[in-house]
Amino acid sequence: MTRYNFQTNKPYAAKLTKVSTRPIENDPAIALTLIRLEFKIYWVVRQSCLESQGEIACRELVVGPLIPCDRDAGLLAYAQALRMATPPEDPGSWLHLQRGDRWIEITFGPRETEGSRNSFRDIRPFSPDRWSIKEYLYDRTADWVTIAAAADAAQVSKSTVRRRLDELELNWGGELVTRTGGGQRRVYLPLFMRLWNE
Structure with a gap:
């Protein structure tokens, strides 16, 4: 990126x-x-x-x-x-x-x-x-991916993505992470990759 x-x-x-x-x-x-x-x-x-x-x-x-x-x-x-x-x-x-x-x-x-x-x-x-x-409005209907897909995009393990999300979610909240009805995290990939590469 x-x-x-x-x-x-x-x-x-x-x-x-x-x-x-x-x-x-x-x-x-x-x-x-x-x-x-x-x-x-x-x-x-x-x-x-x-x-x-x-x-x-x-x-x-x-x-x-x-x-x-x-x-x-x-x-x-x-x-x-x-x-x-x-x-x-x-x-x-x-x-x-x-x-x-x-x-x-x-x-x-x-x-x-x-x-x-x-x-x-x-x-x-x-x-x-x-x-x-x-504020910048992220498209809430597209580009929300699983932890596994975010790990593939960043070419790291799922546990590495989880740790990084734990840090980033404190500041970015719902702009970066949302949860399914079952409590699984979904990641807004464009923002995640921008933050990952900084």
Whole structure:
């Protein structure tokens, strides 16, 4: 699945939807944590109107006491844009961000050679208070598949899909997972594959 190629000459609004830690291979005695920030992207479609097209964008940051924020411009930019009230060297401060609505404005840079994701050229705080927001409406009548079909599409085991769904369902709920009368999960495959490939 190809990644979305964002325009680089316009700002987008972005809502922080998930903060998670990712495994890294550094010495566990060294207090470093890889933090993944996941944003839902909104287009500015007209004055005072934001519209989601279903795209997400992710970034990773390494945080810990060995990386002082005042000497790391990249880390400081995210901390300021997300209006962090606690020290950004603490991984728990980042995980705490998903408890409230956090928005930023992103201007994307060109696509990176490795991974084909657009870089974040500029980020700054954003408030959606005076904006109307139109969410992306997924087609509820098509593309809902079994766990086995989702596993085939992602080329992984059913247990791997179940574990990933357990994580994703917390943020995506009924947009991603529905249940049959017998309690079996059905997965909205286009959204699942988009999230899987991020």
